[in-house]
Amino acid sequence: MRDALPAPSLSPIxxxxxxxxxxAQPNGLARTGRILRFxxxxxGTGVFTGLDLRSSAQIAGEVDVGDQRPxxxxxxxxxxxxxxxxxxxxxxxxxxxxxxPYVAALTRMQSQVTPVEFDAIRxxxxxxxxxxxxxxxxxxxxxxxxxxxxxxxxxxxxxxxRPVAVKVQRPGVAEEVRQDLAVLDSIATGVDHTTGLGQxxxxxxxxxxxxxxxxxxxxxxLEAANLERFSEHLAAYPDLLIxxxxxxxxxxxxxxxxxxxGDPLDANVLARVRPDALERLCESLMRGYLDQMFVHGEIHxxxxxxxxxxxxxxxxxxxxxxxxxxxxxxxxxxxxxLMFSAVEGRGDDAADEVIALGTRLETFDxxxxxxxxxxxxxxxxxxxGLKDHSEGRLMLDLTRIGAMCGLRTPPELSLLGRTLLxxxxxxxxxxxxxxxxxxxxxxxxxxITAQIKRSLSMPALAVEAVxxxxxxxxxxxxxxxxxxxxxxxxxxxxxxxxxESRLMENLQKIANRIAAGVVVAxxxxxxxxxxxxxxxxxxxxxxxxxxxxxxxATALGLxxxxxxxxxxxxxxxxxxxxxxx
Numbered sequence: 239m240r241d242a243l244p245a246p247s248l249s250p251i252x253x254x255x256x257x258x259x260x261x262a263q264p265n266g267l268a269r270t271g272r273i274l275r276f277x278x279x280x281x282g283t284g285v286f287t288g289l290d291l292r293s294s295a296q297i298a299g300e301v302d303v304g305d306q307r308p309x310x311x312x313x314x315x316x317x318x319x320x321x322x323x324x325x326x327x328x329x330x331x332x333x334x335x336x337x338x339p340y341v342a343a344l345t346r347m348q349s350q351v352t353p354v355e356f357d358a359i360r361x362x363x364x365x366x367x368x369x370x371x372x373x374x375x376x377x378x379x380x381x382x383x384x385x386x387x388x389x390x391x392x393x394x395x396x397x398x399x400r401p402v403a404v405k406v407q408r409p410g411v412a413e414e415v416r417q418d419l420a421v422l423d424s425i426a427t428g429v430d431h432t433t434g435l436g437q438x439x440x441x442x443x444x445x446x447x448x449x450x451x452x453x454x455x456x457x458x459x460l461e462a463a464n465l466e467r468f469s470e471h472l473a474a475y476p477d478l479l480i481x482x483x484x485x486x487x488x489x490x491x492x493x494x495x496x497x498x499x500g501d502p503l504d505a506n507v508l509a510r511v512r513p514d515a516l517e518r519l520c521e522s523l524m525r526g527y528l529d530q531m532f533v534h535g536e537i538h539x540x541x542x543x544x545x546x547x548x549x550x551x552x553x554x555x556x557x558x559x560x561x562x563x564x565x566x567x568x569x570x571x572x573x574x575x576l577m578f579s580a581v582e583g584r585g586d587d588a589a590d591e592v593i594a595l596g597t598r599l600e601t602f603d604x605x606x607x608x609x610x611x612x613x614x615x616x617x618x619x620x621x622x623g624l625k626d627h628s629e630g631r632l633m634l635d636l637t638r639i640g641a642m643c644g645l646r647t648p649p650e651l652s653l654l655g656r657t658l659l660x661x662x663x664x665x666x667x668x669x670x671x672x673x674x675x676x677x678x679x680x681x682x683x684x685x686i687t688a689q690i691k692r693s694l695s696m697p698a699l700a701v702e703a704v705x706x707x708x709x710x711x712x713x714x715x716x717x718x719x720x721x722x723x724x725x726x727x728x729x730x731x732x733x734x735x736x737x738e739s740r741l742m743e744n745l746q747k748i749a750n751r752i753a754a755g756v757v758v759a760x761x762x763x764x765x766x767x768x769x770x771x772x773x774x775x776x777x778x779x780x781x782x783x784x785x786x787x788x789x790x791a792t793a794l795g796l797x798x799x800x801x802x803x804x805x806x807x808x809x810x811x812x813x814x815x816x817x818x819x
Contacts, residue, residue: 270421276318277425280311285329285340308343320351320387320411321418321452327540328448330656351387356380358409359392366492374487378404387411388456388560393497402484403498403557405458407491412456419449440646447649455560458493464536464559465495471534477522479555498555500547503667507548517669519554524661524677525684532574533688535565537653542660543667565650569595573654574685580632581679583619585612592636595648602644610639629678630658754798761791 315326329336330344359382364371371378377395383403384391388411392404426445430436454460462483469480481496488494501507508516523541531537538559545558565573572595579587589611593604618632633655637647665672692698723729768784 269417273318273418273421274425276314279314280307283307283311283337283340285311285336308339311340312343319414319418320408321415321422323387324452324455325422325448328451351385353382353385353390354408359390359406362406362409363404363492366489367487375404388415394494396484401497401499402494403481403496405461405493405495407456407458412491415452415456419445419452423449444649451561451563457490458560459488459490461560462488462493462495464538464562467534467536468530468538468556468559471530471536472526474529475522475526477519477553478526479549479553480559481555481557498547498549498557500549500555503543503546503548503664508668511548511552513669513671515552517672519552520665520669520672521677523554523664524674525681527657527661528678528681528685529688531565531654531657532570532577532685533692535567535570537563537565537650537657539563539653539656540660541657541664543664546664563650563653569648569650571689573650574689576651577629577654577678578682578686580615580618580629580636581675581682583615585615588615588636592640592647592651593645595651596640597646599644599646604643607639607643607645610643611636614639628659628662629675630655630660630662633658751798751802754794758791758795758798761787761794765791 312326315322326344330341336344360371360378367374374397375394376397376399379393382390382392387408389405389407392406394402394404396402422445423442426436426441430440430442436442462485465480465483469482472478472480479498481498484494484496527538527541538556539561540558541556545556547555547557549555572591576588576591576595579585579591586608589608592611593607598604614632614635633651637652637655640647662674665674720729765784765787768780768787
C-alpha cells in the first residue's frame, strides 16, 4: 500500500459487458448433503461433541504435531465456502467445545481466496450506488488490495481527489450464507431436541448468535458505524488510527472509507522502527482496546496482525471492524470484576464472577469448578512475568473448565479471551519485552474510574431517579392491595406449570393413551376369540372379520407408539442463571 496513487484517469476503469453478477447457487438438497457428510466425517474427533471430562488437564495450546486431522478439518471447512470459514473463526473461540489441537489449527485459518473478476465487482458497485462508476470515482483500481471470503477491497479516488478504499461484498455471497445458515439451524435444532449433548450445549443458541454476528458482518452500514464509533472512542490515543467512512457512498454491500497508507506488520517493517516507539504503540493499542471493551462495552474480536497496518507517520491503523459485539452494562461490570480478580490472583472471586455470568446446568459440579478454576488462577498468578503468560488464555481456560463442570459460559467471555489473545500476539510481535500484565494492571484504575463516572453521569442518574420515583409512587398502592387481600382472605398464589389448562391437557393425554391401549387389547382379544370360535374341520365364517380386527389393532398400536415417540416431550433440564443464593 506504499505505492503512490496514479493520476486520476477514467481509462483504468474498464467497461464490461452487462452480466448478472450473482453466481449460481448450488442445489439446496445437494448443499445440505455435503454439509451433513462433512459433519459425519468429523463426528468422532470431539469437534461439535464437547470435551472429554477426562482431558481436564489438557492445556488449550498443546498440539500433537503428528495428528494431521485438525489441518484437514480446516481445509475441508475452507472448501465449504465463506459461511464455514467464518464458522471456523467462531469455533476458534470455543475452547469449551473444540479440542485443543483443532482450536490451534482454526486460529491459523486463512480467509484469503481467489479474487473476483473486476466485471462482477463493477456491477456490484454500480448496482449498490445506482449510477455508473465514472460518476462517483475519478479512478478505481481493478486489482484488489485484498480478497477475503466475504469481500474484497480496491483502491480508488473520488472526484474531489480524496483517496479511498472501497470494500465490495463478493457477488452472491449473502444468498449463499443465508442458505447455509438455514441448514445449520435445522441441524442444530434437531440435535438439541434428540440428544443430551444438545440440551447441555444448546447448539441452536450458538448458531443463532453466529447467525446474528455473520448477518451483521454482511451489512457494511453497521461496519461503517463501528468505524465511526471506534474513531471517536479512541481519539484519546493519537497513536491509533481508525479510517473514517464516507457515508454518502456507503451501502449494505459497498463500504467506502479513508485509504490508509501503511504496511503490514512484518519483520522488514519492524526493523526500521525504534523499539521504544513499538512499545508505545503496543501500550496504546492495549489500553485503547481495554477502554473499548470495559468502558464503552464493545468487543472487536479480530484485532490480529492481519487487520493492523503501520502507517507512514508511525501509527497503528485498524482496518477491519466488521465483527464487533456489544456488551450490556451489567455484564460489562462483571467482566471487569472477573478480569481484576484474575489479575490479582483471587481465584474464588474470579470463579464467582464466571458462575454469575454463566448458566448452571443440572449437572453443574460447583465444588469441582471452584477447585480447578482456583488452581488455574493460582498457577497464572505464580507465573506472572513469564514469556508465555497470557490473560486471554486464562479467560478461555476458565470457559473450558466451566464446560467440563456443567457451566455454560456466555459467548462474550470467549470473545474477550480471543481479543486479548490477539492483542497479546500483536504485542509479542512488535515489542517482545513488553510486560502485558503490568500494562493491564496499571490501566485497571482508569477503567474502574471511567465506569464510575459513566454510572454517575446525568443520563444514568436520570434513569435511576425515574425508577425510584415510580417505586415511591407505586409502593403505597401495591402495599394497600396486598394488605386488603390478606384481610379478606383472598390472596392467591399461582404456581407456573400447574395451571389448570396444562394440567387438564396432560391428564387428558394420559387418559387417551390408556383408552387407546384398552381398545387395542380388546381388538386383539376379539380377533383371537373369533379364530377359535369353530371346532376342528369346520369352516370358520369369521376369519375375515378376525383378520380385519387384528389389522385395525395393529395400526392403532403402531400409531400409539409413533405418537409417543415423536410427540411426547421430555422435561427440560433445570438451569439457573445469575448469582448463587
